[in-house]
Amino acid sequence: MLTLEQLHAIEALQKECEQADTIQLKLNWDMLRQRDDLTMDFFYEENGQLLAYLALYGFGSSVEVCGMVKPSERRKRHFSNLWQQALQVIEEKGFQKILLNAPASSLSAKEWIATQPCIYEFSEFQMQWVQQSLKESTDILIRQSLPSDASFEIQLDVLSFEMSEEDAQHHHDAIKNRTEEYRFIIVADGTDVGKIRVSKIDGEAYIYGFAILPEFQGKGYGGKALRNIVKQQHEAGYSIGLDVEAKNNHALRLYESIGFKAAQAQDYYLWN
Template sequence: MLTNEQLHTIEVLQKECEQTDNIQLKLNWDMLRQRDDLSMDFFYEENGQLIAYLALYGFGSTVEVCGMVKPSARRKHHFSTLWLQALQVIQEKGFQKILLNTPDSSVTAKEWLATQSCTYDFSEFQMQWEQQLLEKSEDILIRQSLPSDVDFEVHLDVLAFNLSEDDARIHHEDIKDRTEEHRFIIVADGTDVGKIRVSKIDGEAYIYGFAISPEFQGKGYGGKTLRNIVKQLHEEGYSVGLDVEAKNMHALRLYENIGFKSIQAQDYYLWN
């Protein structure tokens, strides 16, 4: 696993980059804190100080890439050097699809991407919940996921997130033992109708993998589930955030109706 010192230096560099560029980087801290494969992290240091960092995040046959360079040390090819190292690991591990992630307002990232063999693929909004009164719905039950729910969860990931079944099962194996992440099954009238995941780290909660089975959509279960989850997290003292793909207007409106506001967009580029 990454050491506490490594995690601290990554966090310090992230805050400096975000403050300088007025952006929010997507470093997937829930995954970084649970790293069991240190070949997915790439560091460049000078005089004991972290200057550049690049991270790989595997999701089945797809790998996402995110990184940063200290503002005062840019345009010295540090990131490109790390990227070449990362490409070798990507090839060795056999990933089939590479997505490069950048905040949509990052000028330096877009300049670097313009020199690479990649094309824009999609964007997603990072959203944060702004406090408002939420009424709890009593006709929705949210229970902990059980080992017997694996096939149901995998099936929903295939339907909702356009994953292959193999990728969905690999992703499930990757996340099932994360101590800071909780998986829930959504139940209505005694029937399993959906799923949702929540991670809790340092007073911040993040919602992932939210999906309602197609045959149960349009019945209000999604909105009721979100209200119950967000209400509970708020009462526990957590701030609440999530990501939603920009073209998913139905989900976007659902989140906005509950009080989520877009704080920044993340752009994804497909490596050719």
């Protein structure tokens, strides 16, 4: 596990970078707070102060990369040096796909990415819910996931997120014991039709892994389930956010109809 001192240093550097650049970094705090592999974090410090940080996030055979450098310490190769260390770990662990993550409006990130052998892959929006009245749907049941639901959740990840069965299994094993994350099964007319995950950290509920079986799509189940989840989390006192791929027009329209607004964009680059 990362120490509290390390987590506080990462958070302080994140706030400084975000304020200086008017951006929002995607540091996956739900994963950082429950790290069980400390070889995935890279620090550069001077005189006890964190100046640069790089994190790897493994998802089966893929790995995502995110990092930051103190604004006054940029262009000193701190991040490039951390990246060389990270590449060694990526090779040792056998990751097959590397995605570099950068806030869409971050000039410093784009300058560094331009020096790397990578190509643009996709963008996603970070969306926040704007409070409005939502009607609860009583014909949809949302229950907590059970161990016996594992194969169903894995099947949904394969069908909905272009994951191999091996990667979906690995991902499920990695998240199933997270203490700040809650997994739910969506039930319609007594049939399991989908799933959704909610991570709760520092007063915010973040929605992940929202998927409906293909044969049940277009029936309104997804919209009803999402409204119920948002209403439930709002009444519990949480702000609510989620990520959606920018080209997923159907999901964007659904989220916007419920009250989500795009706050920031993240760009992903495939590293060769």
